[in-house]
Amino acid sequence: MQQPTTLFPLPSLTLITGHYGSGKTNLSMNLAIDSARQGRTVTLVDLDLVNPYFRSSDYKALLEGEGITVVSPIFAGTTLDNPSISGAIYAVIDAASENGNCVIIDVGGDDVGATALGRFAKNIEAQDHRMYYVINRYRNLTQTPQEAAALLPEIERKSHMKAHGVINNSHLQYETTDETVVDALGFGEETAGLLGLPLVCTTIPETLVHGKTAASTLTETVKNGYAVSILVRTPW
Amino acid sequence: MSEKVLMKGNEALAESAIRAGCRYFFGYPITPQTELAAYMAKRMPKENGVYLQAESEVAAINMVYGAAATxxxxxxxxxxxxxxxxxxxxxxxxxxxxxxVIINVQRGGPGLGGIQPSQSDYWQATRAMGHGDSHLVVYAPSTVQEMADYVYHAFDIADKYRTPVMILADGMLGQMMEPVVLPERKTEFIEKPWAACGHDNKRPHNVVNSLYLMADDLERLNIERFERYAEIKATEQRSESFLCDDAEIVVVAFGASARIARTAVKRARENGIKVGLIRPISLWPFPERAIERTMDTAKAYLSVEMNMGQMVDDVRLVVNGRRPVEFFGHTGGVIPTPVEVYIQIENLAEKVGA
Structure with missing residues (x-):
């Protein structure tokens, strides 16, 4: 039986899309690190052309320390606010299905961020791939299953691709408790139901799985739980 | 009471302004503030409000003038x-x-500078935001929750004293996400008998203008306005004091740098240094009284800022030569680290025997 909080099987190419601020970058980095620790050759592509701060490129040293290759927009991390995509992304996508490779693409938020994905759609579809839609019940403006479901068709239209599943990443950052996770389980199932997609996993903060709350029954309550660490950090 | 939601600082400013009754937003995109305008563009039509992307910043502020006049x-x-x-x-x-209400989500300068966070518009906001004998009330939030709370409060203060109010945030606070409880929708507003909104032949018509060709008239008005400023200075100082009761070293920091300073202060306390933090929330009026209250125990002051040293001037004005006042900061979008601030505290403590 699969351990309740381990990584779900990733295809050669995984696309992480969702509402702006739903936690895509933090999730993408967790997936990349866990896959690398399983021995796969991991490349994380930062395709976020919307967000100037708190992007996966900012954590390059941490990721490279795990043996992960990071591909960033050309001017990421500089103070030039210029949405230029690296040509290296084509090479990464086209080689995705080679033996043992694992490519994770951290897409920018909303339909605006997903627009950057459109030009790669044909190349991506030639590979073994899955596109996942990340939702957070506590994120302002996408708090009901209806609101959360409404955004995906826009993302699909702009990216020229179809999502394969939903990831329930409902959290309140450091204030996330067992209750926070449990209260959002219905939201995850309903949103997936409205979209006619499988609920791939529900994330649980690592601290609630292995931390001091040893009495936590969270991993039993949550089906397909995936433990994530908070990697996106502030400077204090 | 609303429930907790996760928001970016920029979004919290926008949503809270709507809840404070703001229905007219005029803006122009610029990083790292753009989410605020984007949020307003989405939300204002649903509130029967106006979101207008002006042709320039100059146009936007003059549209604000027109809307405020009504x-x-x-x-x-x-x-x-x-x-x-x-x-x-x-x-x-x-x-x-x-x-x-005017929001400044600061980035590095001068000139086009950069898009990373900064606090280098402190002088501009508190000293010379416009020409003439003028001031604004300036608030510096340091959490996403305070972004929501102070923009809401800013509208009330603006109406009460008939003054523009600025929220001086920075790119870090604008871009970061935190859980926030949004304020309730405001339903009662003060009367504005001076507004140019149609007199229906029932009163003399109101004129909203800043041109006074008679020197005596202009002087009288400026004196009257400075009486209001005196009242603001007396009643609207806001700050937070953290571990200051016995503090021999007093760190002064606002906004994002206050959060860095707080981590450093906690660490220094663990190592036995008697250090506290004053966090100005109102930058104008500067919280002089909070600084003055630390004078009994303080041996030295340290201003920590994301600039070349600006607020340190205001700390020195209050301390007035009675104690040494030092500065530590980074500028241009570089953010000080808690470790760097800790080292400054430790060195200063050694220097003054604290």
Whole structure:
């Protein structure tokens, strides 16, 4: 039986899309690190052309320390606010299905961020791939299953691709408790139901799985739980 | 009571302004403030409000002037270079005694500077936001929750004293996400008998203007306005004091740098240094009384800022030579680390025997 909080099987190419601020970058980095620790050759592509701060490129040293290759927009991390995509992304996508490779693409938020994905759609579809839609019940403006479901068709239209599943990443950052996770389980199932997609996993903060709350029954309550660490950090 | 939601600082500013009754937003995109305008573009139509992307920052601030003159709650937002463009219009708002809220999500400067966070518009906001004898009330939030709370409060202060109010945030606070409880929708507003909103032949018509050709008239008005400033200084100082009761070293920091300083202060306390933190929330009026209260125990002051040393001037004005006042900071978008601030505290403590 699969351990309740381990990584779900990733295809050669995984696309992480969702509402702006739903936690895509933090999730993408967790997936990349866990896959690398399983021995796969991991490349994380930062395709976020919307967000100037708190992007996966900012954590390059941490990721490279795990043996992960990071591909960033050309001017990421500089103070030039210029949405230029690296040509290296084509090479990464086209080689995705080679033996043992694992490519994770951290897409920018909303339909605006997903627009950057459109030009790669044909190349991506030639590979073994899955596109996942990340939702957070506590994120302002996408708090009901209806609101959360409404955004995906826009993302699909702009990216020229179809999502394969939903990831329930409902959290309140450091204030996330067992209750926070449990209260959002219905939201995850309903949103997936409205979209006619499988609920791939529900994330649980690592601290609630292995931390001091040893009495936590969270991993039993949550089906397909995936433990994530908070990697996106502030400077204090 | 609303429930907790996760929001970016920029979004919290926008949503809270709507809840404070703002229905007229005029803006122009600039990083790292753009989410605020984007949020307003989405939300205002649903509130029967106006979101207008003006042709420039100069146009936007003059639209704010027009909306404020009719008595409406109105706001504009930008980041450092865009705020400089608004300066003329802000002085006109002051000269016409118009309430309005202006958001500055600061980035590095001068000039186009960079898009990373900074606090280098402190002097501009507190000293010379516009020409003439003028001031704005300036608030510096340091959490996403305070972004929501102070923009809400800013509209009330603006109406009460008939003055523009600025929220001086920075890119870090604008871009970061935190859980926040949004304020309830405001339903009662003060009367604005001065507003130019139609007299229906029932009163003399109101004129909203900042041009006074008779020197005596202009002087009288400026003196009256400075009486209001005196009242603001007496009643609207806001700050937070952290571990200051016995503090021999007092760190002074606002906004994002206060959060860095707090981590350093906690660590220094663990190592036996008697250190505290004063966090100015109102930058104008500067919280002079909070600083003065630390004078009994303080041996030295350390101002920590994301600039070349600006607020340190205000700390020195209060301390007035009675104690040494030092400065530590980074600028241009570089953020000080808690470790760096800790080392400064430790060195200063050694120097003054604290």
């Amino acid at each position: 008595g409406a709650r109105t706001m504009t937002s930008s980041s450092s270079p865009g705020i400089s463009l608004k300066a003329e219009g802000i002085s006109y708002l002051v000269g016409a005694d118009l309430p309005a």
